[in-house]
Amino acid sequence: HVFTDDETARGCPACGVLATRVKECALTSPRDLCAGGEPITLLWHKRRWVCRERLCSRGSFTEQTPRSAPGCGRPGD
Numbered sequence: 529h530v531f532t533d534d535e536t537a538r539g540c541p542a543c544g545v546l547a548t549r550v551k552e553c554a555l556t557s558p559r560d561l562c563a564g565g566e567p568i569t570l571l572w573h574k575r576r577w578v579c580r581e582r583l584c585s586r587g588s589f590t591e592q593t594p595r596s597a598p599g600c601g602r603p604g605d
């Protein structure tokens with residue numbers, strides 16, 4: 529189980545303000561991750577944040593990280 533431990537994940541994609549309030553949590557399991565060519569099962573606790581910037585039209589957003597898995601070779605390659 530992993531959590532995003534990254535301050536920038538709380539940044540609103542619309543206005544850039546760091547959110548301070550969690551709206552809800554969601555459990556996702558990305559399938560495109562791997563470790564050393566081995567597919568891994570990952571439970572990722574994502575949080576949904578409330579953007580409190582009044583001028584922001586977004587309201588809430590799911591955290592996202594700049595890091596994304598580039599994909600991996602097929603097992604056995």
Ligand SMILES: [Zn+2]
Nearest residue numbers: 540543579584
């Ligand atoms: Zn915002």
